[in-house]
Amino acid sequence: MNTKKILATLVAIVLLALFLPFPASAESGDGGNNGGTTPESMTRIMMFPPDAEVTGMHIDANGNFFVSAMHPDDDNYRATIGVINGIDWNDLPSSVPELASSSSESDIWHGIRTSYGDYQVLLQSGDALSEGGVAGGIYAADDGNRMFISEKPDYNAFVPLNPDGSRGYLYTAWEERPAGISQLEIEWNTTVAEWEVLGGMMLDLSSVAGGWVLCFGSMSPWGTPLLSEELYFSNTRSWNDETYNYHYDQERLEDYLGYYPNPYDYGYIMEIENSATADPDFIKHLAMGRFSHENAQVMPDERTVYLSDDGYDTVLFKFVADTVGDLSSGTLYAARVTQDDGSDSATTGFDVEWIEMASSSNSVIEAWIDEYDGITTADFIAGQNSYITDEEIRDWAEGRLNDDLNGDGTIGYAADDRVAFLESRKAAAALGASDEWNKMEGVGFNPNAPDHLYLAMSDVGYDMSDGQGDIDVTQNRCGIVYRMTLDDEWNVNRIEPVISGGPYTSSATYECDVNNLAGPDNLAVLDDGRVLIGEDTGKHENNMVWLWEPTVEPEIGDGEGGEGSGTGNGSETITVNHVVLVDTPPHPEWEWNYSYQTAVNDLQMGVNYTAVINIYRLDDNWEGLDWWWDIDWEGGYDEDGDGYNNQSENPFSLQRGCYHINADLYESGALHSDKDSAEVLASADLDFAVGGICMDGVFSSVFDSDTDGIIDKLDYCPDTSQGETVNAKGCSDTQLSGTGEGGDDDDATSIPGFGLLLSITAALGAALIATRRE
Numbered sequence: 108m109n110t111k112k113i114l115a116t117l118v119a120i121v122l123l124a125l126f127l128p129f130p131a132s133a134e135s136g137d138g139g140n141n142g143g144t145t146p147e148s149m150t151r152i153m154m155f156p157p158d159a160e161v162t163g164m165h166i167d168a169n170g171n172f173f174v175s176a177m178h179p180d181d182d183n184y185r186a187t188i189g190v191i192n193g194i195d196w197n198d199l200p201s202s203v204p205e206l207a208s209s210s211s212e213s214d215i216w217h218g219i220r221t222s223y224g225d226y227q228v229l230l231q232s233g234d235a236l237s238e239g240g241v242a243g244g245i246y247a248a249d250d251g252n253r254m255f256i257s258e259k260p261d262y263n264a265f266v267p268l269n270p271d272g273s274r275g276y277l278y279t280a281w282e283e284r285p286a287g288i289s290q291l292e293i294e295w296n297t298t299v300a301e302w303e304v305l306g307g308m309m310l311d312l313s314s315v316a317g318g319w320v321l322c323f324g325s326m327s328p329w330g331t332p333l334l335s336e337e338l339y340f341s342n343t344r345s346w347n348d349e350t351y352n353y354h355y356d357q358e359r360l361e362d363y364l365g366y367y368p369n370p371y372d373y374g375y376i377m378e379i380e381n382s383a384t385a386d387p388d389f390i391k392h393l394a395m396g397r398f399s400h401e402n403a404q405v406m407p408d409e410r411t412v413y414l415s416d417d418g419y420d421t422v423l424f425k426f427v428a429d430t431v432g433d434l435s436s437g438t439l440y441a442a443r444v445t446q447d448d449g450s451d452s453a454t455t456g457f458d459v460e461w462i463e464m465a466s467s468s469n470s471v472i473e474a475w476i477d478e479y480d481g482i483t484t485a486d487f488i489a490g491q492n493s494y495i496t497d498e499e500i501r502d503w504a505e506g507r508l509n510d511d512l513n514g515d516g517t518i519g520y521a522a523d524d525r526v527a528f529l530e531s532r533k534a535a536a537a538l539g540a541s542d543e544w545n546k547m548e549g550v551g552f553n554p555n556a557p558d559h560l561y562l563a564m565s566d567v568g569y570d571m572s573d574g575q576g577d578i579d580v581t582q583n584r585c586g587i588v589y590r591m592t593l594d595d596e597w598n599v600n601r602i603e604p605v606i607s608g609g610p611y612t613s614s615a616t617y618e619c620d621v622n623n624l625a626g627p628d629n630l631a632v633l634d635d636g637r638v639l640i641g642e643d644t645g646k647h648e649n650n651m652v653w654l655w656e657p658t659v660e661p662e663i664g665d666g667e668g669g670e671g672s673g674t675g676n677g678s679e680t681i682t683v684n685h686v687v688l689v690d691t692p693p694h695p696e697w698e699w700n701y702s703y704q705t706a707v708n709d710l711q712m713g714v715n716y717t718a719v720i721n722i723y724r725l726d727d728n729w730e731g732l733d734w735w736w737d738i739d740w741e742g743g744y745d746e747d748g749d750g751y752n753n754q755s756e757n758p759f760s761l762q763r764g765c766y767h768i769n770a771d772l773y774e775s776g777a778l779h780s781d782k783d784s785a786e787v788l789a790s791a792d793l794d795f796a797v798g799g800i801c802m803d804g805v806f807s808s809v810f811d812s813d814t815d816g817i818i819d820k821l822d823y824c825p826d827t828s829q830g831e832t833v834n835a836k837g838c839s840d841t842q843l844s845g846t847g848e849g850g851d852d853d854d855a856t857s858i859p860g861f862g863l864l865l866s867i868t869a870a871l872g873a874a875l876i877a878t879r880r881e
Contacts, residue, residue: 156218161641170195238308249365286318338374551630763798
């Protein structure tokens with residue numbers, strides 16, 4: 108190799124070593140999943156004991172926040188029903204304290220930690236109740252004997268008993284097979300500033316043949332609790348099959364009833380009527396369909412109801428009642444969606460149309476259900492079906508659509524519409540509804556913030572990501588919260604993602620980053636439009652409650668430019684400030700954790716912006732990573748600067764190699780309406796290496812023992828302490844003051860001519876260093 112090539116190679120090595128990202132201090136977690144930062148829109152406000160699910164989130168008219176912990180580690184904690192005191196959750200300040208993820212479980216004896224207010228335990232599983240029995244006790248309908256004690260308190264609903272709401276009944280659904288409901292009378296004690304428990308009992312559900320997995324719920328506009336039977340039973344034909352994997356659930360229900368249960372008695376929304384009395388009535392609203400109800404959300408017209416369907420391959424439903432304030436009869440609809448171009452689950456939305464299924468009433472459907480009474484395991488024949496068959500469902504759908512769906516030359520028909528209400532999910536799919544939603548959870552709305560309805564999806568994958576059907580988006584194993592827009596008639600016409608969980612690290616013990624959402628489940632929308640999100644996930648060690656603040660949409664003016672115009676003027680800038688190493692993997696072939704920082708400046712007042720950041724590998728077909736950063740210009744105002752500015756820092760994990768990062772800035776409205784033709788207001792690019800260096804796009808492994816950004820062969824101080832800033836020779840100020848090594852370029856310890864080499868490399872840097880193109 109000639110001298111020119113040797114010098115060029117040495118210059119490249121020195122420059123790229125200087126550019127190698129410096130380490131950033133970060134808490135290293137399992138697989139790096141604790142190394143992220145909490146998004147600006149998210150505030151952690153509660154953490155729960157290990158294994159405990161966040162349940163029962165309910166905020167009453169006085170701003171009391173009731174919330175429970177289901178099935179924690181029973182060696183240390185019992186299932187708990189409680190309330191946060193001292194805070195009006197209907198009138199929160201603009202900024203709420205954040206709970207550190209590292210706070211100790213011993214901070215509060217029952218293992219529930221909160222950043223705001225004081226959590227009071229009202230009741231725990233097994234506690235004695237004044238009216239007899241114990242909290243969570245499930246008592247047989249036929250003989251009154253206690254079958255077991257539940258550890259699964261779910262939805263809480265507070266029904267006031269006096270005008271100021273200082274005394275009332277707290278109803279709690281117990282998520283079991285068979286299910287239970289407790290009624291706890293509580294009163295606010297002004298002297299001690301806590302709730303006082305006056306009495307309580309477990310209620311008798313024999314009038315409705317018991318309940319099956321009473322899950323989340325809601326309050327109707329007329330003040331009655333609406334509880335949800337989460338029927339995890341997608342194929343009714345297995346109901347009386349003794350070889351079915353989970354047949355013991357039916358056996359336990361049989362023990363409760365004293366006879367073999369009818370499957371069509373379960374899977375509905377149950378309203379508690381006369382709920383301000385000690386002897387309330389229970390009404391299962393059969394006309395709202397039978398499926399795995401997570402919860403029902405009644406809209407302000409008191410007729411339109413949105414119904415989420417938990418499980419796999421599920422459907423979003425809507426019910427429109429015949430009469431205001433009466434859910435006993437009406438019309439059931441199912442959603443069919445049309446996906447936007449693209450497939451990124453964090454940004455891809457859907458247009459919605461509604462398919463009418465059928466109309467009926469509780470009384471009519473109850474008569475159809477009665478026809479299946481008395482069927483037992485003795486009636487089961489392998490390969491046959493004791494209940495509604497798939498052929499009956501298809502014939503009904505063919506008659507509704509007037510279409511030969513199976514191509515046998517005939518159009519089927521059905522004598523009635525029982526299929527729509529007793530096998531609702533299969534019936535909806537047969538009509539062409541989108542049945543690919545995965546782990547659909549709570550649906551939330553607040554009439555004081557009426558612009559949007561919210562829907563949680565705890566794990567985006569499976570049929571949502573299988574490359575076919577109406578829905579095909581990238582997986583997000585940490586979950587997504589969707590926002591739905593409504594027209595003047597309270598019809599949902601659009602579904603868009605607004606909160607994405609993660610990032611997800613498959614090799615970690617707890618796969619989702621502790622500093623962001625995982626497994627969104629319960630939702631509660633506050634009066635000011637902010638959203639509380641409760642988790643149900645094994646991908647965090649501790650489930651949490653998050654407070655999410657939506658991006659404020661500035662008012663749009665007359666379109667003439669200047670303040671409030673809503674359009675960028677081309678003077679905006681975007682830069683990729685740095686890509687830095689966060690931590691090194693135990694094995695170099697594993698994923699390396701880095702962080703990038705992107706900044707925008709000279710933003711126009713009153714304009715919404717979105718930056719799209721892409722990272723991809725050089726000379727590879729890998730599609731790469733991408734982020735959409737919605738920029739709050741108001742939050743980025745700097746009085747001493749030149750207008751509005753902001754910056755975002757995000758973690759990512761990649762295997763070793765040569766990469767490129769690109770950042771483009773758009774006006775948000777233009778991007779979201781037509782991303783293919785939206786104008787790029789500003790752009791920035793940067794090449795970088797992960798776990799080594801790149802020379803002319805060719806990756807090379809290097810070793811940097813003290814991770815100070817200077818490779819070992821050029822490092823004069825190879826034992827620099829973690830996180831210290833070093834000079835070009837790898838020496839920190841501490842080391843220089845103690846040893847004198849690596850001082851001025853003329854220092855006697857320097858290699859002859861090395862200072863000159865650094866001068867040359869500085870002059871040549873533009874040709875070889877990772878470049879920024881704006």
